[in-house]
Amino acid sequence: MTANPPRAKATTLRDVARLAGVSMATASKALNGREGVSAATRERVREVAERISFTPNSLAQAMLAGQTGTVGLLTNDLEGRFSIPILMGAEDAFGAGQMSVFLCDARGDSIREQYHVKALLARRVDGLIVVGSQTDPRQTLGRELPVPVVYAYAPSEDPRDTSVVADNIAAGEMAAEHVIANGRTRIAHIGGDINYAAARDRQVGISRALAAAELTQVGTTRYGTWTESWGRAGARAIVEAGNDVDAIICDSDQIARGTLDYLQAKRVRVPEDIAVMSFDNWIPFAAGSRPRLSSVDMQFHEMGRLAAQLVVSALSGTMEPGVVSVTPRVVVRESTT
Amino acid sequence: MTANPPRAKATTLRDVARLAGVSMATASKALNGREGVSAATRERVREVAERISFTPNSLAQAMLAGQTGTVGLLTNDLEGRFSIPILMGAEDAFGAGQMSVFLCDARGDSIREQYHVKALLARRVDGLIVVGSQTDPRQTLGRELPVPVVYAYAPSEDPRDTSVVADNIAAGEMAAEHVIANGRTRIAHIGGDINYAAARDRQVGISRALAAAELTQVGTTRYGTWTESWGRAGARAIVEAGNDVDAIICDSDQIARGTLDYLQAKRVRVPEDIAVMSFDNWIPFAAGSRPRLSSVDMQFHEMGRLAAQLVVSALSGTMEPGVVSVTPRVVVRESTT
DNA sequence: CTGTTAGCGCTTTCAG
DNA sequence: CTGAAAGCGCTAACAG
Numbered sequence: 001m002t003a004n005p006p007r008a009k010a011t012t013l014r015d016v017a018r019l020a021g022v023s024m025a026t027a028s029k030a031l032n033g034r035e036g037v038s039a040a041t042r043e044r045v046r047e048v049a050e051r052i053s054f055t056p057n058s059l060a061q062a063m064l065a066g067q068t069g070t071v072g073l074l075t076n077d078l079e080g081r082f083s084i085p086i087l088m089g090a091e092d093a094f095g096a097g098q099m100s101v102f103l104c105d106a107r108g109d110s111i112r113e114q115y116h117v118k119a120l121l122a123r124r125v126d127g128l129i130v131v132g133s134q135t136d137p138r139q140t141l142g143r144e145l146p147v148p149v150v151y152a153y154a155p156s157e158d159p160r161d162t163s164v165v166a167d168n169i170a171a172g173e174m175a176a177e178h179v180i181a182n183g184r185t186r187i188a189h190i191g192g193d194i195n196y197a198a199a200r201d202r203q204v205g206i207s208r209a210l211a212a213a214e215l216t217q218v219g220t221t222r223y224g225t226w227t228e229s230w231g232r233a234g235a236r237a238i239v240e241a242g243n244d245v246d247a248i249i250c251d252s253d254q255i256a257r258g259t260l261d262y263l264q265a266k267r268v269r270v271p272e273d274i275a276v277m278s279f280d281n282w283i284p285f286a287a288g289s290r291p292r293l294s295s296v297d298m299q300f301h302e303m304g305r306l307a308a309q310l311v312v313s314a315l316s317g318t319m320e321p322g323v324v325s326v327t328p329r330v331v332v333r334e335s336t337t
Numbered sequence: 338m339t340a341n342p343p344r345a346k347a348t349t350l351r352d353v354a355r356l357a358g359v360s361m362a363t364a365s366k367a368l369n370g371r372e373g374v375s376a377a378t379r380e381r382v383r384e385v386a387e388r389i390s391f392t393p394n395s396l397a398q399a400m401l402a403g404q405t406g407t408v409g410l411l412t413n414d415l416e417g418r419f420s421i422p423i424l425m426g427a428e429d430a431f432g433a434g435q436m437s438v439f440l441c442d443a444r445g446d447s448i449r450e451q452y453h454v455k456a457l458l459a460r461r462v463d464g465l466i467v468v469g470s471q472t473d474p475r476q477t478l479g480r481e482l483p484v485p486v487v488y489a490y491a492p493s494e495d496p497r498d499t500s501v502v503a504d505n506i507a508a509g510e511m512a513a514e515h516v517i518a519n520g521r522t523r524i525a526h527i528g529g530d531i532n533y534a535a536a537r538d539r540q541v542g543i544s545r546a547l548a549a550a551e552l553t554q555v556g557t558t559r560y561g562t563w564t565e566s567w568g569r570a571g572a573r574a575i576v577e578a579g580n581d582v583d584a585i586i587c588d589s590d591q592i593a594r595g596t597l598d599y600l601q602a603k604r605v606r607v608p609e610d611i612a613v614m615s616f617d618n619w620i621p622f623a624a625g626s627r628p629r630l631s632s633v634d635m636q637f638h639e640m641g642r643l644a645a646q647l648v649v650s651a652l653s654g655t656m657e658p659g660v661v662s663v664t665p666r667v668v669v670r671e672s673t674t
Numbered sequence: 675c676t677g678t679t680a681g682c683g684c685t686t687t688c689a690g
Numbered sequence: 691c692t693g694a695a696a697g698c699g700c701t702a703a704c705a706g
């Protein structure tokens with residue numbers, strides 16, 4: 001029942017000016033480092049501002065400048081594995097400067113998304129980053145928006161928009177090349193959910209790398225879900241098919257964990273008998289297993305950073321339409337070497 | 338090299354008024370549902386506003402109102418397991434209304450934190466939520482801030498502040514009570530990092546529940562790290578100590594996964610021979626293993642929601658100082674039953 | 675060097 | 691019922 005202390009009302013430039021005995025204009029110039037103020041005056045104004053802990057009202061500044069120094073980050077699965085690193089990358093890229101980020105989660109609901117876009121525009125954000133939850137192209141927010149929009153992870157279906165995506169075909173190639181480089185020739189693939197472009201693209205990449213090495217995939221790719229449980233089932237299917245296999249590429253770290261689990265229960269040695277390679281490099285999963293998993297990192301953080309940079313550069317100039325791919329990176333651990 | 342289309346400049350109330358042939362005052366009243374406008378005029382104004390897709394400038398509105406309808410969410414490990422659900426809970430609680438959330442990650446750096454606070458105050462947020470990365474009390478942001486502050490997960494060390502925390506002692510009790518209720522009497526505990534209050538508190542809770550059931554813990558709690566690898570080592574230590582054990586409580590799902598891994602390699606059956614119980618209920622880990630893990634959910638989402646509600650209620654009234662605990666919840670799966 | 679004036683976009687009295 | 695005027699906090703001309 002304790003009442004809180006009365007909140008100090010924020011001080012204004014007018015207070016500073018009055019206390020320093022100058023006009024608001026002079027106070028403004030003094031604090032903003034504009035020239036045309038004597039050193040003495042400037043110092044005095046600064047002291048007053050400091051003393052009464054004056055913080056300029058960004059809203060007022062924004063109204064004059066026509067720029068708010070804010071961007072909206074619209075995500076669709078905060079829960080998810082992908083949004084967060086992308087978000088961090090963006091936060092990183094902005095954080096250094098003086099952009100602030102409005103975070104909105106639309107939960108995959110387009111009504112909700114529309115609502116958030118409207119709210120963000122009302123707040124006069126300078127730009128928008130839209131993070132999808134699948135790599136499949138998503139509907140555009142429209143081309144009539146008064147601010148630049150960059151799509152991350154899920155590209156916009158409209159080629160006139162600007163998107164930053166992960167290169168899953170390259171990722172598939174890199175995964176296969178890595179195990180091939182380690183001397184494996186009998187390679188199988190456990191896919192993720194076939195409804196995801198990520199899963200289909202990785203298969204394309206794997207095929208491409210195998211063809212380049214004049215190898216043939218062992219068995220055909222089976223698709224399932226992005227779970228450990230599917231990893232176990234997929235591994236069993238491969239083993240029970242009786243084919244001779246010396247490497248399994250799994251479409252996610254979780255699938256790979258399931259695969260590892262099955263193989264270990266069967267006393268198959270990893271990597272001696274079968275190498276296991278995965279995608280995403282979700283550290284808690286990839287680095288928690290024994291052996292630890294080699295995995296293709298999709299560089300989400302980098303995607304976020306890039307998206308942020310694109311938005312920033314769009315503020316002063318125009319933005320190239322099209323899709324920018326971020327190149328993945330193989331992280332080698334003990335499951336393949 | 339395609340130049341983007343010129344961005345439509347945002348329309349203003351003045352435009353609406355002019356096009357509708359009324360004054361700005363009338364247009365304002367019409368759009369905001371104020372009375373004193375004829376139905377006909379109101380309709381006409383609305384149509385115009387709709388036609389030119391007028392979006393009121395929140396900044397201008399905020400300047401008049403003295404409230405921005407924004408809050409700052411200051412986190413210290415976006416990466417982490419805890420911030421995100423809390424963040425989602427807050428987003429949830431606000432999202433329904435018309436609060437927008439500024440997200441800032443201070444990376445555990447107090448200089449950076451200071452910088453963000455300053456920026457948020459400049460943007461005249463109506464309130465602040467500070468999310469810590471450990472349950473240990475953290476330094477206060479100070480009591481002179483012009484806006485209400487709520488600390489989540491990590492409470493403020495200053496009892497005059499308002500904090501929302503997880504009740505780890507209760508969690509420890511609930512975990513022990515659950516395994517006891519399932520007939521286990523020879524219970525061991527693998528702790529997390531002893532430098533975390535969460536780990537120490539859970540031990541307190543476990544002891545309390547064991548005492549209440551007139552049981553004694555098997556061996557003393559060993560502390561390590563929050564990793565699977567420590568889970569394996571800890572389980573080995575328990576097994577090799579040669580004590581008869583029928584349940585192991587692990588301080589996190591990851592530790593439990595390691596424990597499970599070790600037990601399975603040793604052909605110990607879970608839960609028949611030894612039940613395994615954990616904390617956090619991090620779904621990908623807890624529900625991915627076989628058997629799936631029973632785990633104490635710390636209700637992070639709920640904590641975020643509560644923190645948000647506290648901030649909102651502080652806007653219209655005062656805020657109770659002190660620490661609010663969120664009660665955890667046992668999620669039963671197959672590792673204990 | 676310093677101060678006066680105008681105005682960003684909006685809402686709110688208070689006259690008409 | 692409608693509009694003119696004032697002002698939120700700040701900055702950018704332009705005078706002095």
